[in-house]
Amino acid sequence: MADPLKILGDLSAKARREIPPTVDVSARVLSRLNREAPAPSWPMAFVASGAAVAAIAVLMISLPLYEMITEPWSIFFVMAANALP
């Protein structure tokens, strides 16, 4: 009986002489690329500067609010400290 790997070698030598089908895909590739092209991403610098501006705005609003709420209570703490022996 023949060696299977020998048969395999012979088959592949013959198979390599096969003429494969030809294709013409250039138009379809371009049309797919036009369809699938990802939307332009936002530049990182733009996103980072936007985030920084947003953070400053939040701080500018929240800090006075925080002080407005906490300031009256600080009087009690000072009074309590003074009341200590």
Place this chain on the structure above:
Amino acid sequence: MDPAATVSEEDRQDIADSLAGNGEGYARLVRRYQDKVAAQMWRFTRDEVVLDQLVQDVFVEAYLSLKGFRGQAPFLHWLRRVATRVGYRYWKSRDRTEEREESLKETSLILPAAPQIQTPEEAADTLYRLFEKLPAADRMVLTLFYFEQCDLNEISSRSGWNRVLVKVRLHRARKKLKSLLEEAGRGRK
């Protein structure tokens, strides 16, 4: 430097045009290499409709990764690596959706006819059907080794697997195939 190991001037120009957004530059690259890519993808399918789709996938994927092409080897070498990746992914997804039948009976029908096979088309069909009985990774190394006549370094470069892994996979795949054929009643023990 060996001129065959560098990017040709026309490829370089078309790649630059493609990266600058010139579709015609990329169309020229596609037209130049589509038959070579089709010949390679014909190892991954025997269906002409699927072949057309796979060749398109290769060029779409190549375009999306074109920025990563360093130009240290011919464009076709790089394209072949992309094509191998696309073909392997196709096999893996097909294996997930379809049950491959490990039918020894069918194998036993294929092999006795092997020595009488006359045409290259019949030989390629037979080989394809044989390899199809193995998992995608085994099929990949066997296809690159037998169909494409790649050596270990070339298989490693195309598949992205390291050389040792390729060597082990090739050895195991050939062993599996051999025992499959022997179990099917053909070959010697």
